[in-house]
Amino acid sequence: DSGVTQTPKHLITAxxxxxxxxxxxxxxxxxxxxxxxxxxxxxxxxxQYYNGEERAKGNILERFSAQQFPDLHSELxxxxxxxxxSALYFCASSSGSGLDTGELFFGxxxxxxxx
Amino acid sequence: xxxxEQSLFLSVREGDSSVINCTYTDSSSTYLYWYKQEPGAGLxxxxxIFSNMDMxxxxxxxxxLNKKDKHLSLRIADTQTGDSAIYFCAESYTGRRxxxxxxxxxxxxxx
Numbered sequence: 001d002s003g004v005t006q007t008p009k010h011l012i013t014a015x016x017x018x019x020x021x022x023x024x025x026x027x028x029x030x031x032x033x034x035x036x037x038x039x040x041x042x043x044x045x046x047x048q049y050y051n052g053e054e055r056a057k058g059n060i061l062e063r064f065s066a067q068q069f070p071d072l073h074s075e076l077x078x079x080x081x082x083x084x085x086s087a088l089y090f091c092a093s094s095s096g097s098g099l100d101t102g103e104l105f106f107g108x109x110x111x112x113x114x115x
Numbered sequence: 116x117x118x119x120e121q122s123l124f125l126s127v128r129e130g131d132s133s134v135i136n137c138t139y140t141d142s143s144s145t146y147l148y149w150y151k152q153e154p155g156a157g158l159x160x161x162x163x164i165f166s167n168m169d170m171x172x173x174x175x176x177x178x179x180l181n182k183k184d185k186h187l188s189l190r191i192a193d194t195q196t197g198d199s200a201i202y203f204c205a206e207s208y209t210g211r212r213x214x215x216x217x218x219x220x221x222x223x224x225x226x
Contacts, residue, residue, distance in 0.1 A: 002157060033213055042218040043158075043203065056213050090157055101165075102146050102207045104214055106157035 003027065006091050006107035014115055018079040021110045025072055025093030031055070032074040033094075033104060034066055038087040049074055050096050078112070086114045119204055119217035126223045133191040135220045137204035140185060144206040147180060148214065149189045152201045161189070161202075191222075199224045 003026035013019055025032050034046040036059075045058035049068035060066075063081075068074040078085060088111050092104040118140045127133045139147070145166050150158040164171045164178045164187075171178045177190040187204055201221050205214040 002159070004157070035216075043216040045213045045215065048213050058213065092158075101163055102214070103148070103160050103163065104158075106150075106159070108155075108157045 002105040002107065004091060004093050004105050004107035006089075006110050008110055009108065010111045010113075012113045012115065013081060015081055015083060017081050017114075018077065019081065019112065021076040021078070021089050021091075021112075023074045023076070023091030023093075023107060025074070025091075026105050029093035029095050029105070030072065031094045031096030032068055032072070033092040034060075034074070034076050035090040035092065036087045037090060037109070038084075041087075043090075046076070081112075081114045083114050086112055088112075119206055119215050121202075121204060121217035121220045123218065124221050124223070126225060127194050129194060129196055129224055129226050131194055133189075133194045133198070133222055133224075135189045135191075135202050135204075135222065137187040137189075137217050138185055139187065139204070139206050139215075139217075141206060141208065141215070142182075142185065143208045145208040146206070147178075147187050148205040148207075149176075149178065149187075150203040150205060150216075152203065152219070154200075158203060194222075194224050196224045196226055198222060 005024040030051045046060040048056040066076045088109045092106045148163040149161045175192045201219040205216045
């Protein structure tokens with residue numbers, strides 16, 4: 001158990017809809033990362049938050065947004081969903097102190113299926 | 116930009132050694148990692164190596180780093196069926212904590 005909790009584990013929705021994925025980081029970790037894993041694109045970095053502020057942006061679509069709340073949990077919002085958004089979405093956390101090895105601790109992922 | 120590449124598939128017999136290879140392009144990488152993903156699970160860190168090291172051994176795992184060729188390998192000795200999984204290499208550098216992952220190598224261990 002990595003200590004990172006993601007909900008929901010599975011989600012099936014239709015094109016054009018909007019969903020919210022939730023992540024609770026490991027206790028004490030200030031950084032949260034979102035990754036998308038699909039068959040054809042591998043593991044793609046979407047966005048990172050550190051202590052409530054956006055720290056780095058990767059290949060995140062404009063239809064997607066995220067935030068990190070004062071209690072450090074994070075949400076990834078996916079809107080105007082398309083078939084190609086079907087993927088496994090991972091949240092990971094780290095201490096963010098910059099003094100560690102940079103290891104990321106991953107949740108078990110939220111599997112999104114868009115029909 | 117940074118890019119990390121791996122072969123997609125490796126099949127070995129139980130008891131043999133497995134060697135999974137990875138190449139990266141970012142010469143400023145500080146840490147290089149090997150993660151394991153079992154079916155239906157998230158990624159779990161197996162081991163990492165600091166960029167000023169050439170080799171790191173941890174029980175059945177040996178990591179070799181060739182900085183000149185930007186080549187990283189993971190050797191698993193006495194491979195077991197429980198080692199069947201997808202193995203990802205990843206890199207990061209100071210100032211960028213988000214890891215860049217390779218596409219993953221699916222290791223199949225045949226009894």
